[in-house]
Amino acid sequence: MSQWFVPGPVPVSEKTQNACAGEMVSHRSTPFRELYAECTQRLQRVFGTSGYVFSITGSGTLANEAAVANLLPNTKALFLVNGEFGERFYQAAKIYNPDAQAFTIEDGLGLNVERVKDVIDAQMPQWVCLVQNETATGVTNDVKGIAAYAKSKGAKVLVDAVSSLGGIEFRMDEWGVDACTSASQKSLGAPPGLAFVALNEAAMAHIEAQQRIPTYGLNLKTYKKFHLKNETPYTPCLPTFYGLRQALRELEADGLENRWRMHADAAQLARTAIAECGFENFAEDGFESDTITAFLPGDARVEAIKKAMASKGIQIAGGQGKWKGKMLRIAHIGPEETRHMDACVTALRNVVQNAQAEVLVA
Numbered sequence: 001m002s003q004w005f006v007p008g009p010v011p012v013s014e015k016t017q018n019a020c021a022g023e024m025v026s027h028r029s030t031p032f033r034e035l036y037a038e039c040t041q042r043l044q045r046v047f048g049t050s051g052y053v054f055s056i057t058g059s060g061t062l063a064n065e066a067a068v069a070n071l072l073p074n075t076k077a078l079f080l081v082n083g084e085f086g087e088r089f090y091q092a093a094k095i096y097n098p099d100a101q102a103f104t105i106e107d108g109l110g111l112n113v114e115r116v117k118d119v120i121d122a123q124m125p126q127w128v129c130l131v132q133n134e135t136a137t138g139v140t141n142d143v144k145g146i147a148a149y150a151k152s153k154g155a156k157v158l159v160d161a162v163s164s165l166g167g168i169e170f171r172m173d174e175w176g177v178d179a180c181t182s183a184s185q186k187s188l189g190a191p192p193g194l195a196f197v198a199l200n201e202a203a204m205a206h207i208e209a210q211q212r213i214p215t216y217g218l219n220l221k222t223y224k225k226f227h228l229k230n231e232t233p234y235t236p237c238l239p240t241f242y243g244l245r246q247a248l249r250e251l252e253a254d255g256l257e258n259r260w261r262m263h264a265d266a267a268q269l270a271r272t273a274i275a276e277c278g279f280e281n282f283a284e285d286g287f288e289s290d291t292i293t294a295f296l297p298g299d300a301r302v303e304a305i306k307k308a309m310a311s312k313g314i315q316i317a318g319g320q321g322k323w324k325g326k327m328l329r330i331a332h333i334g335p336e337e338t339r340h341m342d343a344c345v346t347a348l349r350n351v352v353q354n355a356q357a358e359v360l361v362a
């Protein structure tokens with residue numbers, strides 16, 4: 001069987017996998033309400049919020065779409081972009097708010113206050129929006145610092161934490177983040193099928209003040225109405241809810257901060273291995289992601305390394321968008337990938353340094 005070191009869907013624990021076979025019950029029943037309530041309370045602790053966490057059946061893209069459709073129409077929104085997922089977030093927003101602006105820096109560089117201060121000062125947006133962990137390039141942005149600066153300028157903050165929540169430090173209320181999105185199938189170690197939008201009271205009030213929400217199925221006013229009864233408005237992805245509950249129980253049994261540490265340790269193994277193999281981390285120093293490590297091994301080697309790793313049963317990811325065919329990415333996201341990182345880096349060292357020299361010639 002293959003071992004997967006890709007940025008999701010991630011492998012899940014056996015108990016989580018088995019939990020997905022739970023009974024199919026009505027989402028207007030007590031068992032579902034209990035399931036929903038437990039998942040919501042546990043998710044609040046992972047987001048670090050006492051606010052709302054809505055669970056939407058779908059993937060991270062849908063959570064982002066729900067966030068921008070409900071929060072950003074008729075506002076002055078500024079997106080801080082440093083890669084494919086930041087760009088997609090911005091493109092989704094432009095559908096609901098054609099005036100949304102983007103400030104883009106080079107892929108691989110990290111976003112911090114120093115780099116975004118001037119554009120925030122110049123534009124004075126009502127919302128500052130960014131991705132915490134740019135999965136396409138393995139870069140983690142300084143959400144804490146940027147949120148504090150945006151707040152000091154009177155802006156609200158929307159963060160995509162799709163590939164960081166549960167794996168990289170994130171403290172929604174403490175850092176002053178008003179709205180945040182994520183998904184089940186990455187650092188939380190749950191199956192795919194659920195996406196989350198977390199909102200504080202100010203963000204919810206902002207939505208409730210809107211006359212018209214330009215979406216039916218993703219209208220978060222409707223989600224709130226049902227949320228207050230521990231229900232979803234529409235048919236939920238029940239197998240994933242069962243899997244999520246088990247994955248969140250396991251997360252809390254390990255401890256959230258321990259999980260962050262596990263990701264940091266696995267990331268360190270990946271970074272050391274790629275350096276020993278003669279490659280450079282694509283991420284700028286100080287912004288290296290703890291859930292994904294990207295590197296450029298030389299175009300001719302990309303497919304050869306991936307194939308040689310696969311022949312050892314180790315699956316890693318290639319590049320996305322403009323980095324397709326140029327980049328390799330080793331994910332260490334979720335509890336199973338982080339625990340098995342040794343196998344991945346051992347295979348990489350073998351492939352690159354020893355026996356397989358001949359496969360590296362394109």
Ligand SMILES: Cc1ncc(COP(=O)(O)O)c(C=O)c1O
Binds near residue numbers: 085161183
């Ligand atoms: C940072 C980030 N945002 C959004 C998404 C989109 O998520 P999904 O593929 O679940 O729709 C991804 C997926 O990898 C991601 O990494």
